[in-house]
Amino acid sequence: MAIKKILIVDDEEPIYTYLQKKLTKLGFHVSVATDGEGALKQALNNLPDVILLDVKLPKLNGIEACKRLKADGRTRDIPVLFLSAKTQAKEIEEGLQAGAHKYLCKPISFPDILKEITALGESGESRLD
Amino acid sequence: MAGRFQINPLKFGILGKLLLSFLLLACAPLVVLGFIAHKNLYDMGTEAVRRTGDMGARNLESAVKIGKEAITDSVRELDKKSTEAIELRTYKLAQRVADFLYERDKDLLMVAASEPDPRRYLQIYRSCQRQIIVSGPWPRTEEEAQPPKLESQNPENQTSWRHLPPYQFQKATIPLFKEITFVDLEGREKIKVADGKISHELKDVSKKENTYCKAEDYFRQLPQLKQGEIYVSRVIGAYIRGWLEKAPEGIKVKPESAYAGKENHQGKKFEGIIRWATPVNGKNGRRIGYVTMALDHTHIMEFTDHVMPTEERFTVHADGASGNYAFMWDDRGKCISHARDFFICGYDPETGREVPGWVSEETYREYQQSGLSLEEFVERLPSFREFTMKKQGSKEQMQAGTLGLDGRILDTAPQCQGWHNGTEDGGSGSFLIYWSGLWKLTTYAAIPYYTGIYGKSKRGFGYVTIGANVEDFHKAANVTKVEIEKSIREQGEDIKAATAENRRMLHQTEMRNRWAIIGVAMLSVLGVCVAATVISLNITKPLKELTAGALAMSQGNLHQAIQVKSRDEIGKLAKSFNEMAAAVSKVDQMKSEFVTIASHELRTPIQAMLLSVSGILGGYSGQIDQEAQEDLEMARDGIERLMRLIDALLDLSRIEARKIELHPVRTTVGEITERALEEIGALAAAHKHQVVVWIPPELPEIEVDKDLVVQVTINLLSNSIKYTPEGGKIILNAQHRGNELILTVADNGYGIPAWAQEEVFNKFFQADSIMSQKVGGTGLGLTISKGIVDEHGGSISCRSPLSPDQFPDLPLGGERQGTIFEVHLPL
Numbered sequence: 001m002a003i004k005k006i007l008i009v010d011d012e013e014p015i016y017t018y019l020q021k022k023l024t025k026l027g028f029h030v031s032v033a034t035d036g037e038g039a040l041k042q043a044l045n046n047l048p049d050v051i052l053l054d055v056k057l058p059k060l061n062g063i064e065a066c067k068r069l070k071a072d073g074r075t076r077d078i079p080v081l082f083l084s085a086k087t088q089a090k091e092i093e094e095g096l097q098a099g100a101h102k103y104l105c106k107p108i109s110f111p112d113i114l115k116e117i118t119a120l121g122e123s124g125e126s127r128l129d
Numbered sequence: 130m131a132g133r134f135q136i137n138p139l140k141f142g143i144l145g146k147l148l149l150s151f152l153l154l155a156c157a158p159l160v161v162l163g164f165i166a167h168k169n170l171y172d173m174g175t176e177a178v179r180r181t182g183d184m185g186a187r188n189l190e191s192a193v194k195i196g197k198e199a200i201t202d203s204v205r206e207l208d209k210k211s212t213e214a215i216e217l218r219t220y221k222l223a224q225r226v227a228d229f230l231y232e233r234d235k236d237l238l239m240v241a242a243s244e245p246d247p248r249r250y251l252q253i254y255r256s257c258q259r260q261i262i263v264s265g266p267w268p269r270t271e272e273e274a275q276p277p278k279l280e281s282q283n284p285e286n287q288t289s290w291r292h293l294p295p296y297q298f299q300k301a302t303i304p305l306f307k308e309i310t311f312v313d314l315e316g317r318e319k320i321k322v323a324d325g326k327i328s329h330e331l332k333d334v335s336k337k338e339n340t341y342c343k344a345e346d347y348f349r350q351l352p353q354l355k356q357g358e359i360y361v362s363r364v365i366g367a368y369i370r371g372w373l374e375k376a377p378e379g380i381k382v383k384p385e386s387a388y389a390g391k392e393n394h395q396g397k398k399f400e401g402i403i404r405w406a407t408p409v410n411g412k413n414g415r416r417i418g419y420v421t422m423a424l425d426h427t428h429i430m431e432f433t434d435h436v437m438p439t440e441e442r443f444t445v446h447a448d449g450a451s452g453n454y455a456f457m458w459d460d461r462g463k464c465i466s467h468a469r470d471f472f473i474c475g476y477d478p479e480t481g482r483e484v485p486g487w488v489s490e491e492t493y494r495e496y497q498q499s500g501l502s503l504e505e506f507v508e509r510l511p512s513f514r515e516f517t518m519k520k521q522g523s524k525e526q527m528q529a530g531t532l533g534l535d536g537r538i539l540d541t542a543p544q545c546q547g548w549h550n551g552t553e554d555g556g557s558g559s560f561l562i563y564w565s566g567l568w569k570l571t572t573y574a575a576i577p578y579y580t581g582i583y584g585k586s587k588r589g590f591g592y593v594t595i596g597a598n599v600e601d602f603h604k605a606a607n608v609t610k611v612e613i614e615k616s617i618r619e620q621g622e623d624i625k626a627a628t629a630e631n632r633r634m635l636h637q638t639e640m641r642n643r644w645a646i647i648g649v650a651m652l653s654v655l656g657v658c659v660a661a662t663v664i665s666l667n668i669t670k671p672l673k674e675l676t677a678g679a680l681a682m683s684q685g686n687l688h689q690a691i692q693v694k695s696r697d698e699i700g701k702l703a704k705s706f707n708e709m710a711a712a713v714s715k716v717d718q719m720k721s722e723f724v725t726i727a728s729h730e731l732r733t734p735i736q737a738m739l740l741s742v743s744g745i746l747g748g749y750s751g752q753i754d755q756e757a758q759e760d761l762e763m764a765r766d767g768i769e770r771l772m773r774l775i776d777a778l779l780d781l782s783r784i785e786a787r788k789i790e791l792h793p794v795r796t797t798v799g800e801i802t803e804r805a806l807e808e809i810g811a812l813a814a815a816h817k818h819q820v821v822v823w824i825p826p827e828l829p830e831i832e833v834d835k836d837l838v839v840q841v842t843i844n845l846l847s848n849s850i851k852y853t854p855e856g857g858k859i860i861l862n863a864q865h866r867g868n869e870l871i872l873t874v875a876d877n878g879y880g881i882p883a884w885a886q887e888e889v890f891n892k893f894f895q896a897d898s899i900m901s902q903k904v905g906g907t908g909l910g911l912t913i914s915k916g917i918v919d920e921h922g923g924s925i926s927c928r929s930p931l932s933p934d935q936f937p938d939l940p941l942g943g944e945r946q947g948t949i950f951e952v953h954l955p956l
Contacts, residue, residue, distance in 0.1 A: 009501030014737040022749050028729040056729070085732035087779070090790070107772055109765075 007048035036060025055084035070099035144665035163646035185624030196613035223574035342482030366401025370530030371471025387470035401426035462536030486535025493523035512537035553588035724782035784916030805842035844910035853878030880946025
């Protein structure tokens with residue numbers, strides 16, 4: 001299954017703006033949420049193919065949001081890629097425990113992010129079949 | 130030289146100093162005072178005991194002296210009085226004997242005056258009688274033994290009332306004479322009254338064998354007598370033997386011996402006579418014969434036999450053994466009356482010869498060698514030759530039982546010589562003699578009877594002697610002496626006991642004082658030690674805690690709190706320390722938090738930058754020319770370096786805040802070095818370095834946080850890469866030694882000067898200060914590495930420069946000084 005719909009959850013305007021602009025330009029359907037609760041709403045409304053999730057978020061943090069997504073049957077199978085400036089081993093472990101597919105540490109280059117999304121699409125194809 | 134014994138007070142701790150000061154200030158004076166007090170007390174006590182003892186000894190000495198003088202005085206007085214009394218008694222006795230003898234002269238002359246007539250003679254015989262004390266059981270009655278005491282009837286006479294009951298001896302009246310005879314001029318007895326009757330056994334007395342004991346030769350003397358002159362014989366009687374034997378209680382008289390008073394009152398008594406004779410004229414005035422009267426010698430003996438020179442005064446039986454008795458000697462010095470009758474000289478009735486008297490052993494031996502008969506020998510012996518009580522009486526004579534005392538030859542008894550001397554002028558007197566182990570007073574008095582042969586010397590008939598045991602009349606004084614001696618002895622013992630008691634008490638007091646002083650001293654020493662220990666503990670314990678806390682803080686553990694109990698200076702210090710530690714800890718925490726937050730906050734803009742730059746370089750923002758491409762690559766490098774710096778800062782802050790968590794896993798050194806080389810390979814290649822890895826295959830597995838140890842290895846390798854001139858050589862080596870795994874990274878780089886070899890592990894160590902050229906780097910790699918190694922309980926160090934001998938594989942020289950980093954990890 002090719003990735004088509006991407007949900008970006010980040011409260012940093014330059015980051016989500018850049019990602020939305022460039023990913024949209026590459027042909028993805030990109031939606032953006034700037035807090036945890038918004039992320040949950042968007043996920044349910046759009047049912048994206050992948051969620052790029054920041055950890056440090058207003059209202060509901062990324063870890064908690066991920067847990068709720070995984071707890072909800074409708075969103076459970078959506079792969080979550082954490083994209084966080086929290087880079088300590090403990091924080092990474094926590095993220096993976098919450099059910100994320102991968103934990104990417106900021107700063108990460110755009111090509112690397114793209115590589116991760118593409119890789120997810122390729123493996124996701126085989127997984128879903 | 131002096132330094133050898135010098136005590137450096139700085140070397141003592143607080144406890145030592147306190148103890149030393151306390152002991153010097155408190156205990157030493159106490160001990161000195163105690164010693165002085167103890168010594169003074171002891172000296173005083175010793176002096177007191179000595180003086181008491183001396184005083185007691187002096188008192189005792191004077192008591193002994195006074196006692197001795199008193200006794201000597203009283204003995205002297207008693208002796209004098211007693212001596213005088215006994216002397217007087219002796220003298221009176223001698224007078225009475227003389228009077229008695231003169232009476233017999235009168236009797237004789239009275240008989241001679243009348244015509245010889247048997248009836249008349251019998252009448253005279255019967256009328257001449259005299260009482261004698263006869264031996265018999267005495268006392269006969271209880272009353273005689275304990276006669277009722279006659280008390281004074283007038284109280285005014287009571288003082289020193291002394292009453293003696295009358296002497297109640299059994300007496301008998303016997304004739305004075307054994308016989309009265311009339312002998313004619315030829316010696317034939319014409320009249321004879323004997324045994325209370327007129328005898329018809331008339332004998333010729335001119336013949337000795339017809340006389341008493343065949344010993345009389347009076348008839349030969351009679352013709353020379355003028356009318357009215359009197360012949361008086363000496364004592365004539367048969368000698369009766371006696372034997373003395375030694376017994377445990379003293380000298381004993383054998384029972385077969387002659388009568389010996391108390392010692393042998395059953396024995397046969399000496400029987401003798403003294404014959405008086407005088408011429409008788411007939412009516413015509415011519416001599417017709419002689420009248421003789423034989424006095425029974427019993428009456429002479431009676432004068433002395435019952436005399437006691439003691440309080441007893443008189444006795445039935447004299448006691449020869451006691452030494453207190455009277456005896457009598459004739460004019461020649463032969464014994465004629467004695468308590469022991471075998472001492473009275475006598476005749477052998479068989480031969481009519483005198484039995485020789487007792488002589489000394491020496492004299493007896495002389496006799497044995499003389500070839501003479503004993504009678505002849507004795508007759509020729511000079512009188513009073515070498516008399517001394519050192520001589521012993523002849524044993525042969527003792528065995529024979531012939532012990533008559535002839536004072537002229539009794540050379541074992543010097544007193545005989547004394548009496549004979551003393552009576553030479555007819556006088557009387559006394560002297561002391563040590564006889565048979567006793568001091569004996571012996572008195573003498575000449576018997577002033579001078580009729581016939583007795584008129585030849587002033588000694589007269591002979592002499593009365595009385596022996597008296599001095600001790601007996603010393604008795605009163607001796608009792609006093611014994612009492613005084615006893616009291617002195619008791620006093621002496623009392624003084625001795627009191628002195629001993631004083632000494633004992635002194636010793637006890639001394640011991641008590643000593644133990645009290647020792648006890649107090651020891652208690653105070655103990656107290657001082659305890660006090661010093663408590664005080665020093667109060668000071669040193671918090672100080673030690675403070676030291677430990679400060680040390681821990683210096684090692685990075687900033688969470689320190691000291692238990693504070695006291696409110697003193699130490700307490701304040703601890704409190705300040707705690708406050709300081711809290712403040713430092715808070716600052717540190719704030720710093721760590723700051724770094725964490727800062728690194729997070731920095732990442733966000735960097736992310737934005739990186740997204741843009743990486744997007745452009747990735748071609749997502751359209752085509753750019755070559756120059757822009759290169760410029761953006763520079764920007765990307767800067768962003769990446771910034772990222773590394775932020776990562777390193779974050780690691781450092783975590784290490785410093787002890788927030789690092791180890792996740793130990795079992796792994797091999799090979800795996801670690803492989804991963805490190807993977808990371809570093811490109812960098813090494815960029816610097817054209819040759820990296821050589823020497824890992825022995827037999828190394829054991831290790832249990833470490835793999836990622837962190839990999840990071841350490843990377844840090845060390847990249848350090849070597851950066852500080853080695855291009856085309857260098859880096860050797861990564863691992864080895865196993867003891868309980869440690871040693872990982873080394875050696876290079877032939879610029880080297881690190883000695884002064885910087887520890888400082889390189891400090892954060893942001895200015896590599897510029899030792900480097901001539903600038904090398905890129907965070908300046909935190911070695912600091913982080915040290916933190917990780919320390920966290921594993923290991924150690925890290927470096928050495929530089931390297932010697933070619935030790936590292937032959939490293940081309941050294943010039944700017945290639947070489948450095949080796951060594952990591953020790955516990956297995």
